[in-house]
Amino acid sequence: MQMVARDVYQLPLTPRSGVNAYLVGDVLVDSGYPLHFKKLLRATASRTIHAHALTHAHADHAGGSKKLKSMLGIPIWVGADDAAGLRSGRSEPGDVPFGRSALKSYMKFPGVEPDRELREGDELAAGFVALETPGHSPGHLAYWREEDGTLICGDVFFNMSLATTAVGLHTPPGFFTPDPAQNRESARRLAALQPKLVLFGHGPPLRDPIALSAFAAALVD
Template sequence: MDKELSYGSDYKFIPATSINNGLGIEVLPDLFAYTVQIVNFCLVGHPDQKDFVLVDAGMPGSAEEMIAVTEERFGSGARPKAIILTHGHFDHVGAIIELVNHWDVPVYAHELELPYLKGEKGYPEPDPTVEGGLVAKLSPYFPNEPINLGDRVQALPSDGQVPFMSGYRWVPTPGHTPGHVSFFRAEDRALITGDAFVTVKQEYLYKVYTQELEISGPPRYLTPDWDTAFQSVKKLAALKPSVAVTGHGQPLEGEQLTRSLEKLVNEFYTLAVPEYGKYVKKNLH
């Protein structure tokens, strides 16, 4: 393994799961979403072609499963052109070093995420005091130290294009993290949101396990800037997506997606923003 690549010392397997663990969904012919324990990653590209990318990199300890899923869809020995990140939280980069070393591919993320991916800076600590259930209470035990991908990670192009994802552009959706991005394809209005909004209440253990469908803002215990998160949700809603794959929860499409996003925008400060927590400001909005 390349010595310059390293996880934080707190990186470890997290024994959390859901009924969707191991479930893959072909959302579109060239958009495949797969759930590793409690988080989704995407394979973007037609399965009969070799030009595809991986969006996000799963949970700690999931590399072998992710490689197997990729080869099942694209063939033995298949590897993506790149790994594209929505952001750098542990459940989106959990297997990235093993994947980078196995596939020898570049990683792309927003410029503002690079300090967290080059070992220079840690994200704000998770907030166990935030309104929510057991997952929120357990959040201090989640890996949070910065990982170091060295020169294997680089900034997404400033013109909004996404390497090897033809037709998509990256959309800045900060709030959950400073450099969080989502990916949108205007041709069919397909949207990959990361954690800008999700379709499960990620703070509650029962809802995470059952994957109860419920549109929500980003996970509360790891979101330090709620006003900015709201602006990001409004931005995505204005794109009028036809289908959305979120970082947590089931994909949404059609009228259900439209109605859900409209509700989230209109009721963001009651649906998404917690009533209390160390990152909740009394003068929000």
């Protein structure tokens, strides 16, 4: 667990920050794939966690959420339009030419009942508020702290290549993104905030607002 900003810790769940969770104040943001659960518990063992919030209800972010809720007895918060996906443990893939049903079963995770549905402007912890950033999922949320320009962007941007794990900005893969055009809108919105620090679901932290703006400006519809 590594402190990346005041009251914010990164929890890399795989090497090279391939899958991340974050501790924000006393709220744990995301839980990785189901297989990361023990690692997540070990990493946060010395901390008191009062709630678990999601950026979105996908298997690599909500995979351990059901177990977290039952073991720690903490409430789960999710973007309102991802509540149904969290409940069912199913999420919509992108537009793929074939293998849609295989992809859907790959994307399944243990469903769990959310305790709170978050909307634009709702407070997370430690000065962060939720921003509705749909596209990669219908109820995708980013978390923003204006005071020091820290942004938890979820999967609106990736800061690594899924193919090679090389560090660099990308949009999320099309096969996991039901509405890429809407995600580009969300990407432009987040880049316009000119965040000083961006924390990703996938990839290491980025402290380069100009690189983020340039990337977002080059996105083509």
